[in-house]
Amino acid sequence: MKNCLIVDDSRVVRKVAGRIIRDLQFDVTEAGDGAEALEICRETMPDAVLLDWNMPVMNGMDFLRALRREDDGHKPVVVFCSTENDADHISEAIRTGANDFIMKPFDSNIIESKFTEVGLI
């Protein structure tokens, strides 16, 4: 079973996204900020990361840059999931190494469609 790390400082978002992604047959782990997520990645690199942008301690962009510098850090498919959803933010995320971008709010159709788009399912 593939593993997805959900990184978001909102417990509610982690819970909702977690439920949807478990239904897509993924094991799910959670982190509340980028630094915590990086720790988890250093232990076990996930197959997928669903990543919020604005978080305390370490934000999503800083996490993504750090992740891509790690050994095997190119492996996880990273899908941003943020309310920062103007074209500039989205293209910045893609340039920095995100594989796709979900604009909040999301539903199960959007997550399934985006995960299909990036080849996770």
Place this chain on the structure above:
Amino acid sequence: MDHSGYNEIADLALRKTGQAFRSNHRYLVEARLASILRRENFSTLEELANCLQARPNSVLEVEVASALTGKDTQFFGDRKTISHIVSFLATRAESSRTSGRKLRVLCAGGGTGQEAYSLVIEALENAPQLFEDALLEITSVDICKASTLRARAGQYGHYEIQTGLSAQRMLKYFSRSDNSWQAGNMLRQKVDFSVCNLMTGLPELGLFDVVLCRNVMPSMVRPIAIDVAGQLLDILQPWGQLVLGQEEMLPQSVTGFIPSRDVRNALAPASAKAASKPPQESVA
């Protein structure tokens, strides 16, 4: 509960669009009419039915009937099929050019335009030569005027733009305007949208190399579906392809089609084999 209002609306759908709604489809009818009910300040289907009854053949009647048709709101709803269609068109490009014909695609029941725009995107990315000298012509028709206007405007909401499109494609072909995403001219100039009811007959549209009619006929009553299938056969080139939805089949009594060898889920005119074979006498 009084079902007379529901029954009247189901009857209207049958008369105008050939669609059959059974008594347990009330939730579907209510969902598809929700925005009209809200706009017109009706709290129940019965109130709407009463109003329709008082004004037969009104604009509202047409609007209600067309709102009851199902809408495919996904980009790349069946992505493998979209890719097969574009490959097929690419194989036909040369003979079309040589004979001075356009390569023509019809999206029948094209709804809010995602299907047609998906074909344009796929062709731009994988067979851009199809657009040289405007060789490829894509026409999308739908019974619903509101859908057709939206398709032509190329404006999509938050949920629509995120189902079937990657962020990369979204940024490349669409731009943000307020709360919606606007298809660029690169897409919009390549599709012609018009209103058309398949049940009352196709206008003079000419012949097509590919006709997509996905998830339209299964909701129609059999005699209407058979009639529509016959009309679609009439507008296909001898080598043409009729593309249905996944798992979709034509009613058994429809004749004139054979399974396609070129495009997934597609049917070809049964006479195609004979037509594509050179006549023996000309070889000799």
